Amino acid sequence: MDITKTNLLDLDHKAMVDWFVKMGERSFRASQVMKWIHQRGVTDFGQMTDLNKLLRTTLENTAEIRLPEILSEHISADGTYKWLLRLDGGNCIETVYIPETDRGTLCISSQVGCALECSFCSTGYQGFNRNLSVAEIVGQIWIAHKVIGFRENGHTEIPTESLSASSLRSGRSKITNVVLMGMGEPLLNFDKVVTAINIMLHDDAYGLSKRRVTLSTSGVIPALERLREVADVSLAVSLHASDDELRNELVPLNKKYPIKELLDACDAYVSGSPRKKVTYEYVMLDGVNDSVKQAKRLVKLLEGRPAKVNLIPFNPFPEADYKRSPKSSIDRFRDVLLASGLVTITRKTRGDDIDGACGQLAGQIVDKTRRQQKRAAIAAKG
Numbered sequence: 252m253d254i255t256k257t258n259l260l261d262l263d264h265k266a267m268v269d270w271f272v273k274m275g276e277r278s279f280r281a282s283q284v285m286k287w288i289h290q291r292g293v294t295d296f297g298q299m300t301d302l303n304k305l306l307r308t309t310l311e312n313t314a315e316i317r318l319p320e321i322l323s324e325h326i327s328a329d330g331t332y333k334w335l336l337r338l339d340g341g342n343c344i345e346t347v348y349i350p351e352t353d354r355g356t357l358c359i360s361s362q363v364g365c366a367l368e369c370s371f372c373s374t375g376y377q378g379f380n381r382n383l384s385v386a387e388i389v390g391q392i393w394i395a396h397k398v399i400g401f402r403e404n405g406h407t408e409i410p411t412e413s414l415s416a417s418s419l420r421s422g423r424s425k426i427t428n429v430v431l432m433g434m435g436e437p438l439l440n441f442d443k444v445v446t447a448i449n450i451m452l453h454d455d456a457y458g459l460s461k462r463r464v465t466l467s468t469s470g471v472i473p474a475l476e477r478l479r480e481v482a483d484v485s486l487a488v489s490l491h492a493s494d495d496e497l498r499n500e501l502v503p504l505n506k507k508y509p510i511k512e513l514l515d516a517c518d519a520y521v522s523g524s525p526r527k528k529v530t531y532e533y534v535m536l537d538g539v540n541d542s543v544k545q546a547k548r549l550v551k552l553l554e555g556r557p558a559k560v561n562l563i564p565f566n567p568f569p570e571a572d573y574k575r576s577p578k579s580s581i582d583r584f585r586d587v588l589l590a591s592g593l594v595t596i597t598r599k600t601r602g603d604d605i606d607g608a609c610g611q612l613a614g615q616i617v618d619k620t621r622r623q624q625k626r627a628a629i630a631a632k633g
Contacts, residue, residue, distance in 0.1 A: 256315040259288060260386035260393070263449035264456075274313075276306065282455045288316055289389075289456035292397050318390040319344070324398070334394065338363065338387055342380050344434050346391040348399060348426070355399070355425040359391040361444050362435025367469055369489070369502050371534055373568040374434045382440040388447040391433075392457060396426055429459060432467040432487070438474035448482050461485065467532065469504045470513040479520050486520055487530040487561070488513065492540050493548035501540070514556065521557050528594070529556075534563045535576035535584065542580075546587035559594035566600060 262270060267281035283301055287293045294316040296307045319336035322343060326332055332348040347358040363380040365372070403425070429451055431437040437444045444466070450456045451464050467487040468475060478484075490510075492498035498505040505513075521527040531553065535541050553560070562585055565575040576584075581597055588595040 254313065256313060258317045258384075258386045259284065259314050260316055260318070260389050261384060261446075263385075263446050264453050265449075266446070274309070280306070284310075285453070285455040289393065289450070292393065292400075294318070317386060318393060319387055321394065321398075332395075332399070334391075334398070336391065336394070338383070340381075344383070344387070344391075346395065346433060348395050350425065354427045356428040356430060357392060357395050357426050358430050358433050359388060360433035360435055361388060361431055361437040361440050365435050366439055367436050367502070367504055369469065369491075371491075371501060371536060371565060371571065371573050373571075376568070376570050382443060383435070385443050385446045385450070388443065389450050392426070392429060392451065396457075399426065427459075428463045428465070429457075430465045430467065430487075432465070436469055436471065437466050438468045438471035438478065441474045441477065445478070445481050448484060452484075465530070469502050470508050470516075471504070472508045472512060472516045475516050475520060485527075485530070486517065487532055488517055489534075490531040491534050491536075493545050493552050497540060501536075510552070514552070517558075518556060525557075527557060528559045530559050530561050532561050532563055534565050535581050536565050537574040537576045537580065539573060541576040541584055543583055543587055546584045550588060550591040550593060553593060554591070559596070560588055562595065562597045564598070564600050 257270065259267070264281055264285060267285060268278045271280040271284075272278055280302070284299065287299045293299060296302070296310040296314070299307060299310075302310070319338055321334055322337050323335045324332065325334075330350050332350075334346045335343050336346060337343050342363040344360040344363060346360060349356045349358065360383065362382050364378050365374045366379045367375055369375045431444065448464060448466075451459050452461065461482075461484045463485075465485040465487050466478070466482075467489060469489045475486075478486075489502060490498070490513075491501045492505075492510075495505060495509045498510060517529045521529055533540070533549070549560070562581060564581060565571075565573055567573070567575065585595050585597055
């Protein structure tokens with residue numbers, strides 16, 4: 252009879268302790284195994300040399316470390332990496348690594364596709380299949396650490412079929428920040444995302460600080476209110492408009508959670524932490540939301556709030572009905588915000604030549620929403 256093995260990538264430290272104790276082992280085994288998996292990148296229990304032989308055999312029989320599979324790797328002219336990763340069931344997600352002089356940022360996905368349907372986003376256009384497991388979320392970090400570390404050791408080709416082999420063992424890579432800004436709405440996969448965050452923050456795993464893990468949301472208010480109690484990581488909010496009428500069009504979730512309620516929830520999220528600010532993301536769409544009038548509305552909306560603004564030049568995809576705002580329009584919009592005292596940054600577009608920029612991630616999705624078929628039917632009628 253086949254025994255279903257526990258994928259240890261699904262377990263944060265507390266769950267790992269509970270799992271070992273249930274096996275009759277001492278709780279410190281959780282720390283040992285987590286360090287082997289997440290810090291040393293080892294997936295072969297036989298190589299975990301500070302475990303006794305009997306325990307290693309037991310682990311081989313009852314547990315596994317199962318990762319997504321790298322289907323392809325693309326490297327941008329600006330040094331950005333994008334991986335297409337295949338999951339159980341045949342769906343694929345995309346993960347992006349953005350190297351900079353003083354940091355390395357990994358953008359990870361939380362869902363296969365996205366249950367929301369923001370009109371300017373390639374992921375939303377593709378539809379939605381399912382939430383990712385903890386192992387599939389954390390596995391993106393494991394793979395990126397391994398591959399980037401491998402590259403930094405001077406290797407050029409990644410033998411993806413044996414990625415977990417000991418021959419690829421390398422030092423820690425330069426990933427300093429993780430952003431949940433890839434495919435999906437993280438707060439609609441709340442429990443799995445929070446467990447994955449616990450692993451990212453734990454000293455026996457990746458040891459990231461809360462300020463170096465950022466969750467980006469379109470504004471699922473009830474989950475946002477829960478998040479501060481259990482994770483309290485940095486928060487980015489996809490705003491993109493300064494009034495409900497336009498945001499209803501760009502971010503349909505706004506019809507359920509309008510701007511005022513969203514901003515109040517964001518204020519509450521950072522309350523009690525005077526130095527913390529919410530990053531409001533604002534994609535710049537030519538002739539849609541980029542006028543000086545709209546910039547002034549945004550200033551009024553965020554006045555007195557613990558906020559900073561990230562202006563994102565729109566990254567086109569084939570089905571998009573929008574165009575990127577000209578640089579002159581973006582600069583004018585930025586200058587209005589800066590003149591008001593709002594901390595404002597125009598995000599540098601990275602990885603657009605490999606479709607790895609913000610809003611371009613698509614993957615390969617078996618769409619349960621039949622979103623594209625519905626669009627085609629509407630177009631045929633009209």
